[in-house]
Amino acid sequence: MTQSKRFARLAERDINKETFVEAWPDAGLIVADGPNDPRPSLTLEPAPHKRVIEMDGKTRAQFDSLDTFIADHFLDLSVAEEAMATPSLQIARMLVDINVPADQVRRLALGCTPAKLCEIVRHMSVLEMMMGLAKMRVRKTPANQAHVTNRRENPALLAADAAEAALRGFAEIETTVGIARMAPLNALCVLVGSQTGRGGVLTQCAIEESMGLRLAMKGLTSYAETLSVYGTERSFVDGDDTPWSKAFLASAYASRGVKIRFTSGTGSEALMGSSEGKSMLYLEARCLCIVRGAGSQGVQNGSISCIALPESLPGGVRAVLAENLIAAMLGLEVASGNDALASHSAIRKSAKLMLQFIPGTDFIFSGYSAVPRRDNMFGGGNFDAEDFDDYNVLQRDMQIDGGLRPVREAEVLAVRREAARAVQAVYAELGFPEIRDEEVEAAVVAHSSDDMPARDIVADLAAADRFLEGPQDVRDVISALRRHGFPQIAANLTEMLRQRTLGDYLQPAAIFVRDDPSSPKPTFRVLSALTDPNDYAGPGSGYRLQGARWQEITALPQARSPHDFIADRIGAPLPNLHELGPARPGRFNEVIVCVGPAFGTALTQTINGLPHEEVLKAIFTGIAKEGMIARLIKAYHTSDCAQLGFTASSYSGSGIGIGLQSRGTAVIHKRGMPRLHNLELFSFSPSLTLETFEQIGRNAAKYAKGEAVKPVPVTVDNWARLRLIVKTALLHRRETEEVRDKPPQELFFDWEPDV
Amino acid sequence: MAMDDERWVDDFRISPDMLRRQAEAAQAAGFAQLAENLRRAAELTDVPKEELLRIYEALRPGRSTQAELLAVADALERDYGARRTADFIREAAAEYARRRLFRSE
Incomplete structure (x- = not known):
């Protein structure tokens, strides 16, 4: 078969490293609207009992334990009949309608069965879902969550990376372990590091449920997230839980003042081989009803670690947005995925991100890998530490608050050092294996764990075991920090504990912001569904990125003052260039060079740094080599290249003229041609060399002599425009500033070509 | 301070x-x-950490018999006055019995 070179090139693209598969409903390989999904239905026992006796096509006797839980703990029976009788299309339209408040939609959603919730979103495009998400998100201010882990489980590096992540603006930091027994130490390091970067950042350690609870009770974590739920009874049991055990766990955490959110997501049931032939979205809707029914304030959803599975199927990315939307409809805090590796293609992963980034969610990522993806122990890193600058630019481009902020290298190094030293002191005080100065220094500047010296893992694990079983807890950590000269970190940790006793951060979508950053004693303020409710109701309402926060996002360290772009193109005016008086039309066979009004005076170099004097010499040399005479005039009435060429030719005795802007753009024009037409145009000024300018002079002279002319070859560099457009605009602006109501002037260039 | x-x-x-x-x-x-x-x-x-972990474990699928889980609920209500939680566990016990989520003996 004939082979296309284009197809061969396409086959090498990142997108073609992905797996794409056709839907197979019976295996659960269908993202939404599966042929085996039930149609929405609900029957209640008549008053006064008002109990669910039928739901989504199953009688109560046919319910599995998930159905029972949904019927008895999720559904708001006071509104269920009304909600089920309201056409799904109407509720879908309410989601998009800015005149319908979120509360009205939520009231109905809480009376909808899982199948009904799916039927509502079935009517919606991704754009409409994004509108719905912007309105239904529970917290007004969007935020972001980080992953901080490393392959070598190095404590100094964990603390330093957590500090940097906190400084970069993450509201939550999640860590986990390579070796499960290391959990208490990793949690400790991320806790200390986070409170070094910014007091009030919430931290967690993803680990087996019982261990997670023990870490929280020791004060080493301030929230828990990996309370996983599944959409079929079989997969729920395989996950070693029931809705009741999960709900009890949620209460156990809350009894110690610790925030939790559940985790679910499309694809997990199919991956576990027990989808019951149902679509991913239908099973996820069941999960979300259980999450709400169990009393979790929120959920991590958006397919999470299974993301590659829905993305292999048609409509997968849309379905993932739909599950975020359903969660928000139910009043759940949403930490919306974008965490696990989802694509090889930078285009595809960025496009997918926009579905959460643009509407905003409570946590746009769950989480963003604040370490290089090789160090991400979650299988995460769809976006990672190497994408920080890209992400900051996206925020600045779209004026969207994605939860991060640009940072300066010096401030990052400072908090990394402080955090690594603090955890070094804590290890010493608590009798853990020493963190050497060499490790601290390495952690300050490290990019990844490859930059770290090795540690004795066996000794660290033994210390982790003793720490978990022993009486020491976060109070000992605080004492150690105080004693070793880290009062600010100690104060932040103490405030985190005080917040636990208040419980405000148990409310939906809670994060902490610092009350008064100048106060030495920190107090944290809670932003939650109660204190910062989303009031989006169309343009001019809801969260608006403005004021100090917008200034912070605009201030990229890479951004330069516009003046910097042209400073080096301004020099001393050329000493050998003299203005004689008004230019006169020529009568001889000559070539006129007409320069722009800033040439050799306000500006003295072209865009790529060629001195104007050298450019003139090159052109004059070219003209002289053809035995012709050059005359130089300066236009004041225009800065436009075509106009300069037109002016040159109209004054030229031969009718041939060269227009030359200060930035170097040139044109050869012939009298009688329309103004915007030309003999040759050299618009890629950055690629013009002195040799090219000499060629331009030669060709102009040849035109004047009436010879056949081969056009000057020019390099075409489409990236030059991208790189230099700001400089181009500013140089042109400077030239245009010199425009006067003054006729072209004769210039004397005090130099003779040596030909 | x-x-x-x-x-x-x-x-x-x-x-x-x-x-x-x-x-x-x-x-x-x-x-x-x-x-x-x-x-x-x-x-x-007021329920100690280890006790909470034990109750959670008892609620996980296939861990308890019906009698054991009901005993957990009773103890919670008796020792800590945790009536709501006890009822919640009793409700789970009823459902576990119906859906065979207890430890088989």
């Missing part, structure tokens, strides 16, 4: 009253199930 800090650090446990207040706030804002969770939590503040 140091005294303040020490006091918070001494006992960083939330009180049942505070949890009930948070439950009321959640209820008023339309988060009924979260409120119920916080009310259960209010009953559990």
